[in-house]
Amino acid sequence: MSKWMQQWSTEAVGPHDLKITERPMPQIGDHEVLVRTLAVSLNYRDKLVLETGMGLDLAFPFVPASDMSGVVEAVGKSVTRFRPGERVISTFAPGWLDGLRPGNGRTPSYATLGGVHPGVMSEYVAFPEGWFAAAPKSLDAAEASTLPCAGLTAWFALIEKGQLRPGDRVVVQGTGGVALFGLQIAKATGAEVIVTSGSPEKLERALALGADHGVKRLTEDWVERVYALTGDHGADHILEIAGGAGLGQSLKAVAPDGRISVIGVLEGFEVSGPVAPLLLKSPVVQGISVGHRRALEDLVGAVDRIGLKPVIDKRYRFTEFREALAHLDRGPFGKLVIEF
Amino acid sequence: MSKWMQQWSTEAVGPHDLKITERPMPQIGDHEVLVRTLAVSLNYRDKLVLETGMGLDLAFPFVPASDMSGVVEAVGKSVTRFRPGERVISTFAPGWLDGLRPGNGRTPSYATLGGVHPGVMSEYVAFPEGWFAAAPKSLDAAEASTLPCAGLTAWFALIEKGQLRPGDRVVVQGTGGVALFGLQIAKATGAEVIVTSGSPEKLERALALGADHGVKRLTEDWVERVYALTGDHGADHILEIAGGAGLGQSLKAVAPDGRISVIGVLEGFEVSGPVAPLLLKSPVVQGISVGHRRALEDLVGAVDRIGLKPVIDKRYRFTEFREALAHLDRGPFGKLVIEF
Amino acid sequence: MSKWMQQWSTEAVGPHDLKITERPMPQIGDHEVLVRTLAVSLNYRDKLVLETGMGLDLAFPFVPASDMSGVVEAVGKSVTRFRPGERVISTFAPGWLDGLRPGNGRTPSYATLGGVHPGVMSEYVAFPEGWFAAAPKSLDAAEASTLPCAGLTAWFALIEKGQLRPGDRVVVQGTGGVALFGLQIAKATGAEVIVTSGSPEKLERALALGADHGVKRLTEDWVERVYALTGDHGADHILEIAGGAGLGQSLKAVAPDGRISVIGVLEGFEVSGPVAPLLLKSPVVQGISVGHRRALEDLVGAVDRIGLKPVIDKRYRFTEFREALAHLDRGPFGKLVIEF
Amino acid sequence: MSKWMQQWSTEAVGPHDLKITERPMPQIGDHEVLVRTLAVSLNYRDKLVLETGMGLDLAFPFVPASDMSGVVEAVGKSVTRFRPGERVISTFAPGWLDGLRPGNGRTPSYATLGGVHPGVMSEYVAFPEGWFAAAPKSLDAAEASTLPCAGLTAWFALIEKGQLRPGDRVVVQGTGGVALFGLQIAKATGAEVIVTSGSPEKLERALALGADHGVKRLTEDWVERVYALTGDHGADHILEIAGGAGLGQSLKAVAPDGRISVIGVLEGFEVSGPVAPLLLKSPVVQGISVGHRRALEDLVGAVDRIGLKPVIDKRYRFTEFREALAHLDRGPFGKLVIEF
Structure with missing residues (x-):
C-alpha cells in the first residue's frame, strides 16, 4: 500500500x-x-x-x-x-x-x-x-x-418513527435525495404515494419510479389535490421539507392522527402553522435528523431484501x-x- | 318529576x-x-x-x-x-x-x-x-x-399519548385548569414537575400542590431555568399552551427525543419556532384536543385509585x-x- | 321485496x-x-x-x-x-x-x-x-x-399489533385462510416470507403467490431452515397456529425482540415452550383474536390500494x-x- | 495503591x-x-x-x-x-x-x-x-x-416495555429482589399493587412497603382475589416468575389487552398455559432478561427523583x-x- x-x-x-x-x-x-x-x-x-x-x-x-x-x-x-x-x-x-x-x-x-x-x-x-x-x-x-444520510433519513421518518403501513397515503415533497428514498420506501411498504414538485418533467420521472400521483406544486393547490385524491381523508404521513410556511400547508393536508416528518437543512428557518388543525387533528409533528446505526443496518437489510435501487x-x-x-x-x- | x-x-x-x-x-x-x-x-x-x-x-x-x-x-x-x-x-x-x-x-x-x-x-x-x-x-x-375536558386533556397528553414515566421532567405552563391537572397527574406518575407562572402567589400554591419547582415567567428565563434544574437535560415533556411564539421556547427547553403537547383554545393563533432544535432534538410536537371516552374512563379509575382531587x-x-x-x-x- | x-x-x-x-x-x-x-x-x-x-x-x-x-x-x-x-x-x-x-x-x-x-x-x-x-x-x-375474520386476523397480527416493516422476515405456518392473508399482507409490506406446510403441492402454490421460501414441515426442521435462510437472525414475526408444542419451536425460531402472534381456534389446547429463549430473546408473544372495526376499515382501504386479491x-x-x-x-x- | x-x-x-x-x-x-x-x-x-x-x-x-x-x-x-x-x-x-x-x-x-x-x-x-x-x-x-440486575429487570418490565400508567392494577408475584423493586416502581408510578406470597409475614412487610393488597398464595386462590379486588377487570400487568404452570394462572388473571412479564432464572423450565385466554384477552406475554444501559441510567435518575430506597x-x-x-x-x- x-x-x-x-x-x-x-x-x-x-x-x-x-x-x-x-x-x-x-x-x-x-x-x-x-x-x-x-x-x-x-x-x-x-x-x-x-x-x-x-x-x-x-x-x-x-x-x-x-x-x-x-x-x-x-x-x-x-x-x-x-x-x-x-x-x-x-x-x-x-x-x-x-x-x-x-x-x-x-x-x-x-x-x-x-x-x-x-x-x-x-x-x-x-x-x-x-x-x-x-x-x-x-x-x-x-x-x-x-444510504447513510439521505436513505436513512427517509427510512427513519417513515419506518423507524413513522411505522408506515400498507395502504397509508404518503405525501413526499420534492424529488431530491431524501424525497426519492421516501417515495421508494413508501412504495415498498405498500403505501400510496403522492409526490409534489415544481417541475412537470421531474414529476414524470417520479411517476415512472412508482409514485401513484404527481402534483404540480406551482400551478396546483397541493392540499386540495391531497383531499381529492384521498376522498378528504388527508395524508397519513407527510415528508415535509423544513422551512417557511410549508408546515402550515402540511397541517391542512394531514389526516387526523397523521404524522408530519420535518426534514431539511439547518439554515435558521422558522417553521410555523395554524393552531386549529394542530389541535383538532392531533397529528404528530416530528423533526427528523438522520438516524442511528441500527436503523441504518435495518435499511441495508431491507434494501437487499426488497431490491431497492x-x-x-x-x-x-x-x-x-x-x-x-x-x-x-x-x-x-x-x-x-x-x-x- | x-x-x-x-x-x-x-x-x-x-x-x-x-x-x-x-x-x-x-x-x-x-x-x-x-x-x-x-x-x-x-x-x-x-x-x-x-x-x-x-x-x-x-x-x-x-x-x-x-x-x-x-x-x-x-x-x-x-x-x-x-x-x-x-x-x-x-x-x-x-x-x-x-x-x-x-x-x-x-x-x-x-x-x-x-x-x-x-x-x-x-x-x-x-x-x-x-x-x-x-x-x-x-x-x-x-x-x-x-374531568371531561380539563382533566382528560392533561391525561391524554401526559399518559395516553405521552406515556409519562417516573423520573421524567415535566414542564407545566401556567396554573389554569389543564395545567393543574397536568401537575397532579405528572406527580402521581412519579415525574418531577416544573411549573411556570407570571404570578408568584400562584407559584406558591402550585408548590403547595406538589410541584417540585416554580419559575417566575415574567422575571426569569424559563428555558435557562429548565436547563439549570435538569443539569442541561431539558424537559422530557412540556405542556405548552398554544399561541404566539411559545412553541419556539419549548423547542429550546425540550430534551432530545422529548415531547411537546400543544393544548389550548382555537383562536386562530399561529404556532412557530426555529427549525434547528426541531431537527436536532427530534421531539414529538403534538396538538391535543381533549380525548376519547375510554381514556376518560381510565382517568376516572386512576382518580379513584391514586386519590387525585x-x-x-x-x-x-x-x-x-x-x-x-x-x-x-x-x-x-x-x-x-x-x-x- | x-x-x-x-x-x-x-x-x-x-x-x-x-x-x-x-x-x-x-x-x-x-x-x-x-x-x-x-x-x-x-x-x-x-x-x-x-x-x-x-x-x-x-x-x-x-x-x-x-x-x-x-x-x-x-x-x-x-x-x-x-x-x-x-x-x-x-x-x-x-x-x-x-x-x-x-x-x-x-x-x-x-x-x-x-x-x-x-x-x-x-x-x-x-x-x-x-x-x-x-x-x-x-x-x-x-x-x-x-375479510371480516381471516383477513382481519392476519392484518391485526402483522400490521395493527405487529407494525411489520419492509425487510422483516416473517414465518407463516400453513396455507389456510389466515395464513395466506398473512403471506399476502406481509409481501405487500415488503417483508420476506417463509411459508411452512406439510404439503409440497401447497408450498408450490404459496411460492406462486409470492412467498420467498417454502419449508416442508414434515421432512425438514423448520427452525433450522429459518436460521439458514436468515443468516441465524431468526424470524422477526411468526404467525403461529395455536396448539400443542408449536410455540416451543417458534420461541426457538424467533429473532431477539421479535414477535410471535398466536392465532387459532379455541379448542382448549395448551401452549407451552421453553423459558430460556422467552427470556433471552425477549420476544412478544401475543394471542390474536380477530380485531376491531377500525382495523377492518384500514384493511379494506389497503386491499383497494395495494390490489390484494x-x-x-x-x-x-x-x-x-x-x-x-x-x-x-x-x-x-x-x-x-x-x-x- | x-x-x-x-x-x-x-x-x-x-x-x-x-x-x-x-x-x-x-x-x-x-x-x-x-x-x-x-x-x-x-x-x-x-x-x-x-x-x-x-x-x-x-x-x-x-x-x-x-x-x-x-x-x-x-x-x-x-x-x-x-x-x-x-x-x-x-x-x-x-x-x-x-x-x-x-x-x-x-x-x-x-x-x-x-x-x-x-x-x-x-x-x-x-x-x-x-x-x-x-x-x-x-x-x-x-x-x-x-440496581444493575434486580432493579433494572423490574424497571424494564414495568416501565421501558410495559409503559405502566397511574391507576393500573399490577400483580407482583413474591417478595424477592425483582418483586420488591416491581412493587416500589409500580407504586411510584401511581399503580395499585397486589402482592402474592406464601408467607403471611412477608405479605405484612410488603404492605408496609406500600403494597395495596396482599394475597396469601398458599391458602387463597390468587386469580379469584385479583378478580375480586379489581371488579373482574383483571390485572393490567403481571410480574410473573417463570416456571411451571404459573403462566396459566396469569393468563386467567390478566385483563384484556394486559401484559404478563415473564422473569426468572434460566433453569430449563417450560412455560405453559391455556390457549383460550391468550386468544380472547390478547395479552402481551414477554420474557424480560434485565435491560440496556440507557434504561439503567433512566432508573438511576428516577431513583434520585422519586426517592426510591x-x-x-x-x-x-x-x-x-x-x-x-x-x-x-x-x-x-x-x-x-x-x-x-
Missing part, C-alpha cells in the same frame, strides 16, 4: 480554498479500521458546511462530506466487527448506535462526519470500527454510498468534486455521487 | 342575550338517559363560543357548557350501560369512543357538547347513553365535573353563571364550577 | 339438524340496516360452533357463520353510515369499534356473529349499522366476504353449505365461500 | 472450590476504568452459575457476581465518561447500550458479568468505561449495587460471601448485599 493518498480539503470556511492535496496514509488504532473509499455521496449540507461552517467547530484542514462506501483494507487488533475485504458504508452520526439520540436539551448533538468529525472526500479513511455498517450486497459502491442523478469522478457541488444548487433528481 | 326545568341559554352569538329560561323536561329515546345535573365545570372555550360562536353551526336557543356531572334519573328501554341512581359525567366529544379520532383531513371533527351538540347548563339533559361515563367514586359532584378555585351557584364566566377572564387557579 | 327468505339454521348443537328453512323477512329498527347477502365465507370455527357449541350461549334456531358481504337494501330512520345500494361486509365482533377490546379479565368478550349474535347464512340480515363496514371497491362479493380455494352455491363444511376438514388452500 | 488485592474465585464449576485469593491489581487499557468495589449485590443466578455453570463458557479462575457499586480510582487515557472519584455501578449485560438486544435467533446473547465476562466479587475491577453507569446520588453503595434484607461482610449465598436459598425479602 502506498504511503500517500489524495483527499479534498480546505483550510478555511468559504468556497474558495477547496483543493486536492496529498496526505500521508492514515494509521489505524486498535479499535479502528482503514477503509479505501469507493464512492462518496453528496448532501446539500456538505455545501453549507463548506460555505458557511454552519457554526460548527471544524478542524482544519477540513475534509468535507459524510457519506461513503468503501472496502476494508486493514483492521486494528481489537476490531471484531469487520475483516479486510469487506464492503462497508459510513454512519452519519457515529456516536448514535440505537435508541435515544445523544446530546442534551441545551446542546443537541451534531457530531457528524464532514462536520465536527472529519469528512470522507479522501482516498482512505481510518475511523473506529463502530462508525461503519456493512454495505448492502445488492448495490454497487455508488448506490451504497447514498437508489436513484443517482449523476456520477462524477474524484477530480470533479467542484462540478458536483455546483450541481447540488440546481436541484438534482435523487443523489449525486463521486466515484473514486 | 316536574314537567319543567330551568336552563341557561341564548338566542344569538354574543354575550348579551344569556338568560335563565324555563323549558319542558326533555323526553328520552330508547338509547338515551335522562340525567339530573349536579355540577357544571367551565372552560374558557365556553366563553369563546358564547361570544364569538367560534365558527360553529350552533342551534338556537343555544345552551352553553360541555362538562357536567349528574345522576341518572331515567333510562330508555335499550339502555344497558347505566341505571337510575348512578352518577355519571359527560364526555366532551361524544362520538369518539376509543382509538383514532373521528373526522377527516379536510373537516376535522369538532362535535362537542356546548357546541355542535347542545350544552349542559341545564337542570336536566337527555343524551344517548354512550355520551356518558361513570363518575369517580372518590369525588364530589363539583370535582367530578372537571381536582383543584376548584371557586364554586358558584346556578344563578351566578355570569359571574363565573367573568371570573374566567381573570385566570382562575384551577377550575370554576357551577353547583346546581 | 318478498316477505320470505331462506336461511340455514339448526335447532340444536350437533351436526345433524342443519337445514334450509323459510323465514319471514327481518324488520329493521331505527338504527339498523337490512342487507341482502351476496356471499358468506367460512371459518373452521363455524364448524366447531355447529358441532360443539363451543360453550357459547346460542339462541335457537341458530343461524351459523360470521363473515358475509352484501348490499344494503333498506336503512332505519336513524342510520347515517350507509345508504341503500351500498356494498358492505360484516364485522366479526360487532361491539369492538377501535382501541381496547371489550370484556374483562374474568369474562373475555366473545360476542361474535354466528355465535352469541346470530349468524349470516341467510338471504337477508338486519343488524345495527355499526355492525358493518364498507366493502372494498376492488373485490367481488365472494372475495370481500373473506384474497385466495378462494372453492366457491360453493347456497345449497352446498354442507359440502363446504366438509371441505373445511380437508384443509383448504385459502378460503371457502358460499355464493348466494 | 497496593499492588495486590483480594477477590473471591473458583477454579471449577461446583460449590466447593470457592475461596478468597490474592491477585495482582488489574491494569487498565486506554478505554478502561479501574473501580474500587464498595458493594456487591447477589442474585440467585450467581449461585446457579457457581453450582452448575449454566452451560456457559466460563474462564477460570472464575470470579462470581454481576452487580456492584464502587468508586473510580483511575481511568485510561481515552476515557471520557468518568473521572476518578466518581461513583459508578456496573451493567449486567455490558454490550447492550440501548434499543434492540444483541445476539441472534440461534444464539441469544448472554454475555454478562459474572458469567461469560468476569465477575465483580473483587476489591477492584478494570473494565471498559462503557460497562458502567453513574451511581444514583441518593443511595448508599449497598443500595446502589442492587431499595430493600436490603441483610448486609454481609466481604468474608461472609458463603453465608450470603446460603441465604439466597432461604428466599430473602428483597436483596442481599456484600459490603467491602
Whole structure:
C-alpha cells in the first residue's frame, strides 16, 4: 500500500480554498479500521458546511462530506466487527448506535462526519470500527454510498418513527435525495404515494419510479389535490421539507392522527402553522435528523431484501468534486455521487 | 318529576342575550338517559363560543357548557350501560369512543357538547347513553365535573399519548385548569414537575400542590431555568399552551427525543419556532384536543385509585353563571364550577 | 321485496339438524340496516360452533357463520353510515369499534356473529349499522366476504399489533385462510416470507403467490431452515397456529425482540415452550383474536390500494353449505365461500 | 495503591472450590476504568452459575457476581465518561447500550458479568468505561449495587416495555429482589399493587412497603382475589416468575389487552398455559432478561427523583460471601448485599 493518498480539503470556511492535496496514509488504532473509499455521496449540507461552517467547530484542514462506501483494507487488533475485504458504508452520526439520540436539551448533538468529525472526500479513511455498517450486497459502491444520510433519513421518518403501513397515503415533497428514498420506501411498504414538485418533467420521472400521483406544486393547490385524491381523508404521513410556511400547508393536508416528518437543512428557518388543525387533528409533528446505526443496518437489510435501487442523478469522478457541488444548487433528481 | 326545568341559554352569538329560561323536561329515546345535573365545570372555550360562536353551526336557543356531572334519573328501554341512581359525567366529544379520532383531513371533527351538540347548563339533559361515563367514586359532584375536558386533556397528553414515566421532567405552563391537572397527574406518575407562572402567589400554591419547582415567567428565563434544574437535560415533556411564539421556547427547553403537547383554545393563533432544535432534538410536537371516552374512563379509575382531587378555585351557584364566566377572564387557579 | 327468505339454521348443537328453512323477512329498527347477502365465507370455527357449541350461549334456531358481504337494501330512520345500494361486509365482533377490546379479565368478550349474535347464512340480515363496514371497491362479493375474520386476523397480527416493516422476515405456518392473508399482507409490506406446510403441492402454490421460501414441515426442521435462510437472525414475526408444542419451536425460531402472534381456534389446547429463549430473546408473544372495526376499515382501504386479491380455494352455491363444511376438514388452500 | 488485592474465585464449576485469593491489581487499557468495589449485590443466578455453570463458557479462575457499586480510582487515557472519584455501578449485560438486544435467533446473547465476562466479587475491577453507569446520588453503595440486575429487570418490565400508567392494577408475584423493586416502581408510578406470597409475614412487610393488597398464595386462590379486588377487570400487568404452570394462572388473571412479564432464572423450565385466554384477552406475554444501559441510567435518575430506597434484607461482610449465598436459598425479602 502506498504511503500517500489524495483527499479534498480546505483550510478555511468559504468556497474558495477547496483543493486536492496529498496526505500521508492514515494509521489505524486498535479499535479502528482503514477503509479505501469507493464512492462518496453528496448532501446539500456538505455545501453549507463548506460555505458557511454552519457554526460548527471544524478542524482544519477540513475534509468535507459524510457519506461513503468503501472496502476494508486493514483492521486494528481489537476490531471484531469487520475483516479486510469487506464492503462497508459510513454512519452519519457515529456516536448514535440505537435508541435515544445523544446530546442534551441545551446542546443537541451534531457530531457528524464532514462536520465536527472529519469528512470522507479522501482516498482512505481510518475511523473506529463502530462508525461503519456493512454495505448492502445488492448495490454497487455508488448506490451504497447514498444510504447513510439521505436513505436513512427517509427510512427513519417513515419506518423507524413513522411505522408506515400498507395502504397509508404518503405525501413526499420534492424529488431530491431524501424525497426519492421516501417515495421508494413508501412504495415498498405498500403505501400510496403522492409526490409534489415544481417541475412537470421531474414529476414524470417520479411517476415512472412508482409514485401513484404527481402534483404540480406551482400551478396546483397541493392540499386540495391531497383531499381529492384521498376522498378528504388527508395524508397519513407527510415528508415535509423544513422551512417557511410549508408546515402550515402540511397541517391542512394531514389526516387526523397523521404524522408530519420535518426534514431539511439547518439554515435558521422558522417553521410555523395554524393552531386549529394542530389541535383538532392531533397529528404528530416530528423533526427528523438522520438516524442511528441500527436503523441504518435495518435499511441495508431491507434494501437487499426488497431490491431497492437508489436513484443517482449523476456520477462524477474524484477530480470533479467542484462540478458536483455546483450541481447540488440546481436541484438534482435523487443523489449525486463521486466515484473514486 | 316536574314537567319543567330551568336552563341557561341564548338566542344569538354574543354575550348579551344569556338568560335563565324555563323549558319542558326533555323526553328520552330508547338509547338515551335522562340525567339530573349536579355540577357544571367551565372552560374558557365556553366563553369563546358564547361570544364569538367560534365558527360553529350552533342551534338556537343555544345552551352553553360541555362538562357536567349528574345522576341518572331515567333510562330508555335499550339502555344497558347505566341505571337510575348512578352518577355519571359527560364526555366532551361524544362520538369518539376509543382509538383514532373521528373526522377527516379536510373537516376535522369538532362535535362537542356546548357546541355542535347542545350544552349542559341545564337542570336536566337527555343524551344517548354512550355520551356518558361513570363518575369517580372518590369525588364530589363539583370535582367530578372537571374531568371531561380539563382533566382528560392533561391525561391524554401526559399518559395516553405521552406515556409519562417516573423520573421524567415535566414542564407545566401556567396554573389554569389543564395545567393543574397536568401537575397532579405528572406527580402521581412519579415525574418531577416544573411549573411556570407570571404570578408568584400562584407559584406558591402550585408548590403547595406538589410541584417540585416554580419559575417566575415574567422575571426569569424559563428555558435557562429548565436547563439549570435538569443539569442541561431539558424537559422530557412540556405542556405548552398554544399561541404566539411559545412553541419556539419549548423547542429550546425540550430534551432530545422529548415531547411537546400543544393544548389550548382555537383562536386562530399561529404556532412557530426555529427549525434547528426541531431537527436536532427530534421531539414529538403534538396538538391535543381533549380525548376519547375510554381514556376518560381510565382517568376516572386512576382518580379513584391514586386519590387525585381536582383543584376548584371557586364554586358558584346556578344563578351566578355570569359571574363565573367573568371570573374566567381573570385566570382562575384551577377550575370554576357551577353547583346546581 | 318478498316477505320470505331462506336461511340455514339448526335447532340444536350437533351436526345433524342443519337445514334450509323459510323465514319471514327481518324488520329493521331505527338504527339498523337490512342487507341482502351476496356471499358468506367460512371459518373452521363455524364448524366447531355447529358441532360443539363451543360453550357459547346460542339462541335457537341458530343461524351459523360470521363473515358475509352484501348490499344494503333498506336503512332505519336513524342510520347515517350507509345508504341503500351500498356494498358492505360484516364485522366479526360487532361491539369492538377501535382501541381496547371489550370484556374483562374474568369474562373475555366473545360476542361474535354466528355465535352469541346470530349468524349470516341467510338471504337477508338486519343488524345495527355499526355492525358493518364498507366493502372494498376492488373485490367481488365472494372475495370481500373473506375479510371480516381471516383477513382481519392476519392484518391485526402483522400490521395493527405487529407494525411489520419492509425487510422483516416473517414465518407463516400453513396455507389456510389466515395464513395466506398473512403471506399476502406481509409481501405487500415488503417483508420476506417463509411459508411452512406439510404439503409440497401447497408450498408450490404459496411460492406462486409470492412467498420467498417454502419449508416442508414434515421432512425438514423448520427452525433450522429459518436460521439458514436468515443468516441465524431468526424470524422477526411468526404467525403461529395455536396448539400443542408449536410455540416451543417458534420461541426457538424467533429473532431477539421479535414477535410471535398466536392465532387459532379455541379448542382448549395448551401452549407451552421453553423459558430460556422467552427470556433471552425477549420476544412478544401475543394471542390474536380477530380485531376491531377500525382495523377492518384500514384493511379494506389497503386491499383497494395495494390490489390484494384474497385466495378462494372453492366457491360453493347456497345449497352446498354442507359440502363446504366438509371441505373445511380437508384443509383448504385459502378460503371457502358460499355464493348466494 | 497496593499492588495486590483480594477477590473471591473458583477454579471449577461446583460449590466447593470457592475461596478468597490474592491477585495482582488489574491494569487498565486506554478505554478502561479501574473501580474500587464498595458493594456487591447477589442474585440467585450467581449461585446457579457457581453450582452448575449454566452451560456457559466460563474462564477460570472464575470470579462470581454481576452487580456492584464502587468508586473510580483511575481511568485510561481515552476515557471520557468518568473521572476518578466518581461513583459508578456496573451493567449486567455490558454490550447492550440501548434499543434492540444483541445476539441472534440461534444464539441469544448472554454475555454478562459474572458469567461469560468476569465477575465483580473483587476489591477492584478494570473494565471498559462503557460497562458502567453513574451511581444514583441518593443511595448508599449497598443500595446502589442492587440496581444493575434486580432493579433494572423490574424497571424494564414495568416501565421501558410495559409503559405502566397511574391507576393500573399490577400483580407482583413474591417478595424477592425483582418483586420488591416491581412493587416500589409500580407504586411510584401511581399503580395499585397486589402482592402474592406464601408467607403471611412477608405479605405484612410488603404492605408496609406500600403494597395495596396482599394475597396469601398458599391458602387463597390468587386469580379469584385479583378478580375480586379489581371488579373482574383483571390485572393490567403481571410480574410473573417463570416456571411451571404459573403462566396459566396469569393468563386467567390478566385483563384484556394486559401484559404478563415473564422473569426468572434460566433453569430449563417450560412455560405453559391455556390457549383460550391468550386468544380472547390478547395479552402481551414477554420474557424480560434485565435491560440496556440507557434504561439503567433512566432508573438511576428516577431513583434520585422519586426517592426510591431499595430493600436490603441483610448486609454481609466481604468474608461472609458463603453465608450470603446460603441465604439466597432461604428466599430473602428483597436483596442481599456484600459490603467491602
